[in-house]
Amino acid sequence: MTTVALTVNEKAVSVDTEDRTLLVELLRENLGLTGTHVGCDTSQCGACVVLVDGVAVKSCTMLAAQADGARVVTIEGLAKNGELHPMQIAFNENHGLQCGFCTPGMIMTAVDMVKRLGKQLDEETIRRELEGNICRCTGYVNIVKAIQAGATRM
Amino acid sequence: MAHDGIGVRVLRKEDRRFTTGQGRFTDDVNLAGQLHAVFVRSPHAHASIKAVDTSAASKMPGVVAIHTGEELEAGGIKNLICGWMIHSKDGSPMKMGPYPPLAIGRVRFVGQPVIAVVAETRGQAEDAAHAVQIDYEILPAVTRTADALKPGAPVVHDMEPDNSTWEHGSKPGSNLIFDWELGDKAATDKAFANAKHVTKLEIVNNRMVPSAIETRAVVAEYNSAEEHFTLWNTTQNPHLLRVVLSAFINVAPENKLRIIAPDVGGGFGSKIFTYSEEVVCLWSAKKTGKPVKWTSARSEAFMSDAHGRDHVTTAELAFDENNKILGLRVDTIANIGAYMSLFSSLIVTYLYAPLMSGQYVIPAIHVNVRAVYTNTVPVDAVRGAGRPEATFVVERLMETAARELGVDPAEIRRNNFIHDFPYQTPVLWKYDSGNYDGLLDKVLAGSNWNDFPARKAEAAKRGKLRGIGLSTYIEACGVAPSSAEGGALGCGVGMWEMSEIKVNPVGTVEVFVGTLGHGQGHETTYAQIAADRFGIPIGSVSVIEGDTDKVQQGMGSYGSRSAGNGTAAVALALDKVEARARKIAAHLLEASDADIKIENGEFIVAGTDRKVTLTDVALAAYTFHKLPKDMEPGLSDKAYFDPSNLTYPAGAFVCEVEVDPATGVTEIVQFTAVDDFGNVINPMIVEGQVHGGVVHGIGQALLEEVVYDGESGQLMTGSYNDYCMPRAHDLPTVFELEFQTTPSPSNPLGLKGCGEAGAIGTPPAIINAITDAIGTNDLQMPATAEKVWQTLQKASAKAAA
Numbered sequence: 001m002t003t004v005a006l007t008v009n010e011k012a013v014s015v016d017t018e019d020r021t022l023l024v025e026l027l028r029e030n031l032g033l034t035g036t037h038v039g040c041d042t043s044q045c046g047a048c049v050v051l052v053d054g055v056a057v058k059s060c061t062m063l064a065a066q067a068d069g070a071r072v073v074t075i076e077g078l079a080k081n082g083e084l085h086p087m088q089i090a091f092n093e094n095h096g097l098q099c100g101f102c103t104p105g106m107i108m109t110a111v112d113m114v115k116r117l118g119k120q121l122d123e124e125t126i127r128r129e130l131e132g133n134i135c136r137c138t139g140y141v142n143i144v145k146a147i148q149a150g151a152t153r154m
Numbered sequence: 155m156a157h158d159g160i161g162v163r164v165l166r167k168e169d170r171r172f173t174t175g176q177g178r179f180t181d182d183v184n185l186a187g188q189l190h191a192v193f194v195r196s197p198h199a200h201a202s203i204k205a206v207d208t209s210a211a212s213k214m215p216g217v218v219a220i221h222t223g224e225e226l227e228a229g230g231i232k233n234l235i236c237g238w239m240i241h242s243k244d245g246s247p248m249k250m251g252p253y254p255p256l257a258i259g260r261v262r263f264v265g266q267p268v269i270a271v272v273a274e275t276r277g278q279a280e281d282a283a284h285a286v287q288i289d290y291e292i293l294p295a296v297t298r299t300a301d302a303l304k305p306g307a308p309v310v311h312d313m314e315p316d317n318s319t320w321e322h323g324s325k326p327g328s329n330l331i332f333d334w335e336l337g338d339k340a341a342t343d344k345a346f347a348n349a350k351h352v353t354k355l356e357i358v359n360n361r362m363v364p365s366a367i368e369t370r371a372v373v374a375e376y377n378s379a380e381e382h383f384t385l386w387n388t389t390q391n392p393h394l395l396r397v398v399l400s401a402f403i404n405v406a407p408e409n410k411l412r413i414i415a416p417d418v419g420g421g422f423g424s425k426i427f428t429y430s431e432e433v434v435c436l437w438s439a440k441k442t443g444k445p446v447k448w449t450s451a452r453s454e455a456f457m458s459d460a461h462g463r464d465h466v467t468t469a470e471l472a473f474d475e476n477n478k479i480l481g482l483r484v485d486t487i488a489n490i491g492a493y494m495s496l497f498s499s500l501i502v503t504y505l506y507a508p509l510m511s512g513q514y515v516i517p518a519i520h521v522n523v524r525a526v527y528t529n530t531v532p533v534d535a536v537r538g539a540g541r542p543e544a545t546f547v548v549e550r551l552m553e554t555a556a557r558e559l560g561v562d563p564a565e566i567r568r569n570n571f572i573h574d575f576p577y578q579t580p581v582l583w584k585y586d587s588g589n590y591d592g593l594l595d596k597v598l599a600g601s602n603w604n605d606f607p608a609r610k611a612e613a614a615k616r617g618k619l620r621g622i623g624l625s626t627y628i629e630a631c632g633v634a635p636s637s638a639e640g641g642a643l644g645c646g647v648g649m650w651e652m653s654e655i656k657v658n659p660v661g662t663v664e665v666f667v668g669t670l671g672h673g674q675g676h677e678t679t680y681a682q683i684a685a686d687r688f689g690i691p692i693g694s695v696s697v698i699e700g701d702t703d704k705v706q707q708g709m710g711s712y713g714s715r716s717a718g719n720g721t722a723a724v725a726l727a728l729d730k731v732e733a734r735a736r737k738i739a740a741h742l743l744e745a746s747d748a749d750i751k752i753e754n755g756e757f758i759v760a761g762t763d764r765k766v767t768l769t770d771v772a773l774a775a776y777t778f779h780k781l782p783k784d785m786e787p788g789l790s791d792k793a794y795f796d797p798s799n800l801t802y803p804a805g806a807f808v809c810e811v812e813v814d815p816a817t818g819v820t821e822i823v824q825f826t827a828v829d830d831f832g833n834v835i836n837p838m839i840v841e842g843q844v845h846g847g848v849v850h851g852i853g854q855a856l857l858e859e860v861v862y863d864g865e866s867g868q869l870m871t872g873s874y875n876d877y878c879m880p881r882a883h884d885l886p887t888v889f890e891l892e893f894q895t896t897p898s899p900s901n902p903l904g905l906k907g908c909g910e911a912g913a914i915g916t917p918p919a920i921i922n923a924i925t926d927a928i929g930t931n932d933l934q935m936p937a938t939a940e941k942v943w944q945t946l947q948k949a950s951a952k953a954a955a
Contacts, residue, residue, distance in 0.1 A: 018277060034182035035175015037419075039367040040452035044874035047367055075175035084173070092169040095838050098846065099673030100172025101368040101419030107173060130882035134874070136367050136420050137673045138842055139849030139912075140882040141889060 004064045008033065009077030017064055023057075024048045026064035027074060035075040035104050039134070046133030049105040049112075050074045056112035058132070075104035078111070087111055090150030091143075098137035109133050110147040111154075119151045159686030160903070163838040167692065168677045171417075178416045180371035183386045185445040188373070189218055191435055192279035193448070194269040194286045195457065196261035199295035199529040199867025200308060203259055203268065207287040211271060214285060216278030219442050221270040223256035226437055231255065232404045234428055236494035240332050240503055240525075248332040251311030251527070253493040255403075255430040261290070262310055262492035263529050264869050265457025267430045272438050272446055295529040295867030299466045299489040302329040302526035310492055310527035331490055331525040332499070336507040337581050342520035345481030349472035353555040358934045359543045361464035361489070361860040362853075363871075364536045365879060366672075368419020369450035370459065374435035378443060384412045387432055390421040390670050391710020392702050398428045398496070405436050415700040418672035422850075423535035424459040425672070426712050427496040431458075453873045461860055462536025464489035465502070465543050471551040477561055479570050481518040482510055484547060488525045491532035498534045499525065504582075505540030505630070505713075511579035512548040513590045513626050513804060514570040519580045529867045531860075535712065537850055538913040541629040546935075549625045549918035554931055563624045563922070564598055576899075583630055585802045586906075587896040593806040593828050594626060596892050601808035601826035609810070618812040620823075621927025625807045627915035631907045632718030632801040632900075650797075651715070652707045653723035655684065655731045656790035659776040661755075661769030663688070663695045665727075668708015669720040670699050674843065674909060676716065679835040680724055683903070687728045688768050689754040706792070714803070714907030721835065722795040722901040729902075730791035738771050738789070741781060801898045801906040805829035807848075809886075809919035813927045818943025820856060820924055825886035827915070830894040832906035837893075840908050844891055847912020853880040854913070855920035859936050878938075 004021075005014040008031060015030045027033045027050070038060055039047035048060040051073040078085040087110050090096070097103040113121065113129050121129075126144045135143060158164050171177050208220045234253040241247055257268045269286050273279035294308040301307055310329055346352060373386040383406050389395045392413040400408040418425060431448050438446040450458065466487045472480040488502035507521035556563040568591065577585040598604070606622045613620035634649040654666040665680050681695040698704050709715070736747045739757035743750070743764055751758045758765040766774075774781060775789035810824040827844055834840045857878040861870040871877040897904030917935060924942065925931045930949045933942070 020277070028182075029184075033175070034179075035177070037179070037368070038181070038449075039369070040874050042452070042873045042875050044879075045367060045452075075173075079174055088173040091173050092165055095166065095842050097169060097172055098675070098842060099366070099368065099420040100168070100177050100417065101179065101366075103172050104175050127882040127885060134367060134879050134881060136365055136422065136850070136879070137846050139845030139847070140885055141845040142842060144882060144885075 002065050004068050006067050006069060007071045009074060019065060021064040022060055023062040023064045023067050024059035027059060033074050033076050037101055037104060039102065044134060045102070046105040046109060047102050049108040051108060051112060056109055075108060078107065086153035087150035090153065091146045094142050094146035094149055096138065096142045096146030102133065102135045106133050106135070106143055110150060113147065114151045114154050119154055121148055121151050123148065158692035159682055160835055162682065162836065164678055164682055164692060164836055166675050166678045167681065168675070179368055179419055180373060180386050180388045180416055181449045183373045183416065185373060185375055188445040188447050189272045189274060189442060190276040190279045191270050191272045191438060191446050191448040192276065192283045193267040193431065194271065194283050194288070196257065196264060196266040196268055198261060198290055198292050199264050199297060200293040201261050201290035202293060203257065203261065203288060204291050205289040206269065208269065210287070211282040211285040214278065214282040216274035217271065217282045218274065219272040219438060221256065221272070221434060221438055223254045223258035226256055226434070227254060227258060229437065230404055231433060231437060232402060234430065235398065235402045235496065236499055237496050238500040240334055240499040242332045243335055248499055249311070250494050255433040263531055264867060265531060266492065270434045270438065272442060296329065297528050297530050297862035297867045298864060299464055299487055299526065299528065302489070302528050303487065303524065310529055329527040331494065331527060333524050334503055335520065335522045337520040338518055339520045341518040342481045342483050345518040346470065346472045346483065349480050350475045351473045351559060352470050353551055353558055354470045355550055355554060357467040357469060357547055357550060359463045359465040359467070359546060360854065360858070360935045362462045362536055362858050363456055363860055363877060364422040364424035364459055364462060366420030366422055366424060369452060369455045370425065370429065370431065371449040372432045372435045373445060373447045374432070374439040375445040376439040376443070382410045383436055383439065384414065385432060385436060386414050386416060388418050388425050389413065389415045390418065390425045390672055390712050392670060392700055393668060393708045394710050395428055396702055399433065403428065403433055405433060413702045415670050418670065421672045422537040423462065423539055423712060426710065427460055427534055429458070456872045456877065457531055457869055460495045460534035461491065461531045462533060463543060464533055467547055469547045469551055471555055473555065473559070477559055477566055477569055479514055479516050482516050484510060484521045486523045488523055489528055489530065489533055490525050491530045492527060493532045495532040495534035498532065501535050501540045506544050508579065508582040509541050509544035509628065509630060510548060510581055513567070513572060513628050515572050516580065521581065530862055537847070538910045539713065541910065542914045542917060545625070545627045545914050546918050549627065550921065553623065553922040564594060564603065567626050568594060584799060585628070586799055586898050586900055588802065588804050588830065589894060589896050590626065590804060592894050593804060593830060596894060597806035597808050597826050597828040600828065600890055600892055601810065601824065603808060613812055619815055619927040620810070620812050621923045622808065622810045623919045623922025623926055625915050625919035625922065628802055628804040629911055629914045630800040630802055631714035631910065632797055633713040633715050635797045635799055637798065649709050650794050651709055651719035651723040652792065652794050653727040654706065654790065654792040655727040657731060657768065657772045659772055661694065661767065661772050663690070665695060665697045665724060666705045667697065667699050667720050667724060668705055669711040669716040671711060674711070674716060675836065675839040679839060680720070682835050683721060683724050684728060687732060688752060690768060714909040717905040717907035718801045718898065718901050719795055719797055721903050721905055722797070723793055725902040726793035726795055727791050730793060731789060734789060734791065735768070735771050737785065738774055738781060739766050742766050742770065742774055795901070797900050799900040801832065801900055803829065803831050803906040803908060803911050805911055805915050807915045807919040809923040811923040811927055813924060813942060815946055818939040818941070818946065820937060820942060822852065822886040822920070824888040826890045827912070828892045828894060829908065829911055830896055831908040832895060832898040833904040841891055843908045844912045847910060848916050849880050849885065850913040851916025852884055852920065855917040855935050855937060857884070857936050857938065
């Protein structure tokens with residue numbers, strides 16, 4: 001058992017949990033933040049992407065204990081005071097989601113992408129940068145459009 | 155056209171919760187005191203269960219219950235079923251082997267659930283599951299489709315260990331489930347005897363996993379005072395699941411079983427069926443008195459979600475001297491897996507063979523299908539379900555024939571197109587409406603087909619092999635008419651659809667539908683229909699699906715049926731509510747029903763400014779103190795829609811590729827898709843369905859394949875490490891969509907449906923393009939870089955020899 005103390009969406013929390021607890025399990029089960037999803041068990045699908053100390057991380061591949069002392073932002077923490085983040089708006093305006101299951105991971109990945117590569121992202125760059133995110137519904141076309149549009153408004 | 159009405163690109167209402175992490179998927183459901191189930195699954199492809207020792211596991215921390223197949227059987231739980239009876243040519247019924255939810259005595263595929271361990275936390279259940287000791291005697295296994303009928307092949311369902319016979323009274327002694335045919339064999343043989351040219355192909359349709367990104371999950375709760383179950387499940391069809399669980403598997407009477415499909419994260423067919431896990435969790439909830447939850451891991455999904463496709467086919471197309479088709483004959487062996495899943499027999503018969511006419515006039519067709527057992531995961535519907543398999547056969551034959559005859563691939567098709575509708579094919583289906591020349595003209599123009607030779611030459615200068623491939627597909631969806639077709643074809647259930655429309659006292663509208671959206675945007679599209687009818691903003695319309703307590707009946711969403719059947723039920727229910735509302739408005743305005751015009755949420759006496767709003771009408775309906783005695787209070791109605799026919803979307807796709815001969819890597823440089831879905835509600839959503847379907851088809855053609863080891867029967871592609879999903883960088887460089895509209899005459903709004911078409915038409919376009927590029931036709935899916943490279947090496951070795 002271990003105690004993990006961290007900040008999640010600007011709120012300080014402290015959780016006692018088994019050593020083997022993954023960060024995604026801590027978020028979903030201990031903290032009730034079910035917006036971050038689990039889609040695979042080999043770190044491929046990206047449905048679990050969150051920001052840890054400003055960097056996109058697959059929360060299924062990180063132990064909760066590794067996040068001790070960290071600042072974590074999940075999909076629930078993007079909108080501020082009821083106002084949607086430009087990337088969230090862009091996904092709606094560009095029909096960048098269908099079933100919605102991969103969407104939180106896509107949006108968090110996109111936010112990180114813009115942080116690293118800037119606001120003027122071309123299609124080829126976005127397609128390449130989405131290698132760690134799998135979607136079965138959309139065929140990616142509108143996800144790429146959404147990210148391109150959202151980036152310019154960040 | 156109303157602002158939020160039919161035909162408008164309305165942005166989706168449901169996006170708000172999905173983009174903010176407020177979706178409610180089944181694994182997000184947590185009940186107080188819930189226990190967690192973990193399944194111990196067979197590690198062997200085929201084995202007898204000699205002994206099971208759960209004593210160590212049962213003593214581990216947190217373990218509350220351990221369930222076995224024998225326990226469920228003794229408790230009256232029945233086997234999983236296949237709901238579609240098929241008879242062989244000799245009249246004998248299909249050989250449906252018993253399929254207990256937890257294995258009894260024998261396991262028949264890697265992944266088959268044997269024991270369920272239920273504990274207070276998932277970690278405790280997993281730890282205890284590892285401590286369950288099962289003593290297996292390994293038996294020889296057969297996994298390859300082509301091997302299942304070979305003499306000496308291991309038999310998957312033979313005599314049971316206690317020498318009992320099967321449910322249907324006869325033991326097979328072979329893996330043949332049924333030997334079925336459709337069409338006219340004599341006429342087809344005659345056509346071939348008279349043919350000027352015959353094109354023949356051996357085709358393998360590669361096995362796929364459906365891979366919705368949300369895995370299957372179950373939360374089962376039992377209220378012992380009421381003897382009532384509530385099941386949260388990732389099902390595409392809550393009512394169908396309820397009927398099967400109640401009437402066939404004997405879990406509970408229907409009125410004691412509520413099923414809720416909350417947000418469902420993709421289905422692609424895999425979430426239609428009744429699986430072991432929901433049966434066991436319901437049982438466990440009753441036994442333990444606590445809610446029981448199970449969520450599939452991804453590697454677990456690979457070995458438990460129904461797989462798709464997996465055919466081995468020999469097909470021939472006969473032509474006369476004018477390159478007109480005389481006949482088509484097809485001989486397919488279809489892999490059903492180790493047990494017959496709910497619709498497995500339908501997919502390889504009536505959703506396959508009747509599509510063999512394609513877009514063409516073919517006087518004589520004969521299709522023979524032998525369905526076989528192997529020691530693999532059960533196979534059932536995956537996006538397209540039988541139609542991709544048929545389209546691949548027909549469109550590869552047409553392209554190959556064009557090459558053999560030295561004819562342009564577009565012209566050989568045009569020369570054989572159907573022109574007059576409705577068109578009765580020789581294989582049951584009667585096509586409703588279409589314009590195949592129109593589709594072909596559009597795709598040839600859109601893809602700059604005529605300028606291809608110049609592009610090919612330019613690519614060659616860069617050392618690339620450029621190829622172009624065509625696919626003109628038709629598909630049949632909107633299952634299913636319950637009339638002669640459905641009943642006579644052996645279906646266990648009719649496939650109508652239901653909608654109830656409720657106008658609330660202060661004017662908001664609730665639309666209840668028995669379909670189950672799992673990504674298709676139903677909360678928006680069905681609302682558009684109601685918004686359109688009354689001219690009201692879409693914000694005042696709510697769409698409710700997925701809870702058997704709220705939506706009284708339904709058949710679910712699969713086979714692209716929500717477009718044809720769901721919207722029709724909504725339209726018919728709206729007709730009834732509109733008629734009722736008009737009567738009330740007419741009464742309030744002292745006019746006649748016929749003089750009432752409905753516009754912008756108002757009922758206006760035509761030619762005057764006298765009007766009442768929908769809210770006025772609704773309030774009057776519910777307060778009901780000034781309305782005539784022959785009217786009923788309230789403003790709500792229900793309608794069922796039973797289609798008169800399937801619907802027949804069609805399209806034409808052109809795929810252009812560049813193959814790098816040094817690596818075998820294929821780049822799709824251009825993909826042009828022209829589709830005819832009849833009328834559409836929301837073009838934005840329809841485009842999204844085509845994108846998704848085409849990329850799904852790219853996955854099948856280039857990347858995806860389920861592989862079983864021939865010796866051990868082990869599943870070699872058991873995770874995303876080994877099974878390659880299409881990603882964003884696999885998209886065509888240039889990807890263009892175009893649409894044509896020939897409305898369906900079989901439903902009130904004229905929709906044909908669009909969810910599967912991309913997955914149906916794409917694979918042959920891609921393989922036609924690659925074989926064109928590399929100059930050799932002997933290539934099976936998936937055309938991975940390695941496979942294409944090997945094919946090129948073999949071809950050049952032959953050329954050098």
